[in-house]
Amino acid sequence: MRSFGITLVFFTSLCYASHCPDPNLRQAVIGGDTINGSVILQKKPLKFAQLRLYSSAGKTAWVGVTDKGGSFRITNLPPDTYRLDVRGWGSATIRLNPGLNKLSNGQIPAYSVQLMENECVGTTAVVN
Numbered sequence: 001m002r003s004f005g006i007t008l009v010f011f012t013s014l015c016y017a018s019h020c021p022d023p024n025l026r027q028a029v030i031g032g033d034t035i036n037g038s039v040i041l042q043k044k045p046l047k048f049a050q051l052r053l054y055s056s057a058g059k060t061a062w063v064g065v066t067d068k069g070g071s072f073r074i075t076n077l078p079p080d081t082y083r084l085d086v087r088g089w090g091s092a093t094i095r096l097n098p099g100l101n102k103l104s105n106g107q108i109p110a111y112s113v114q115l116m117e118n119e120c121v122g123t124t125a126v127v128n
Helices: none
Strands: 006-008 027-030 035-041 050-054 060-065 071-074 081-086 090-096 110-116 120-127
Touching: 027 110, 027 120, 035 081, 060 071, 090 110
Parallel strands: 027 090, 035 110
Antiparallel strands: 006 120, 035 071, 050 060, 050 081, 081 090, 110 120
16 A cells, blocks of 8 residues: 655745735744744845744743754644744744644644745645
C-alpha cells in the first residue's frame, strides 16, 4: 500500500503600500498550539529580529528573536488571539483556533505564517 501527502497552501499576495492595505491580510487564523513563522523584508529574511507576543489580555506571552533564516517557533500556547510585534517589521494578529486542529478526514494540518513586506501576513497549511 502506498501513502501520499497532500499540501494545501493558502497564501496571500504581497502588498505594495506602506502598510498592508487590507486589514484581513494583517492577521492569520491557524490551528494547533504552535506558531511557526518567518519574516521577510525587502525579499530577504529578517535575521535576529526581536519578537514579542502578547495575549488578548495584553500580557506578554513570549519574547524571542528570529534565527539567521528569519524563522521563529513559539510552542505550547493556549487558544487565544495574540498580537505579535516584530522589531523592524511591524505587528500582526494571530488567532489560534482549536476548531482547525483536525480535518474532517482525521488528518492534522501543520500551519505556518509568513510575515511579508508591508505588514502583510500569509498562512500555509500542510497536510500529509
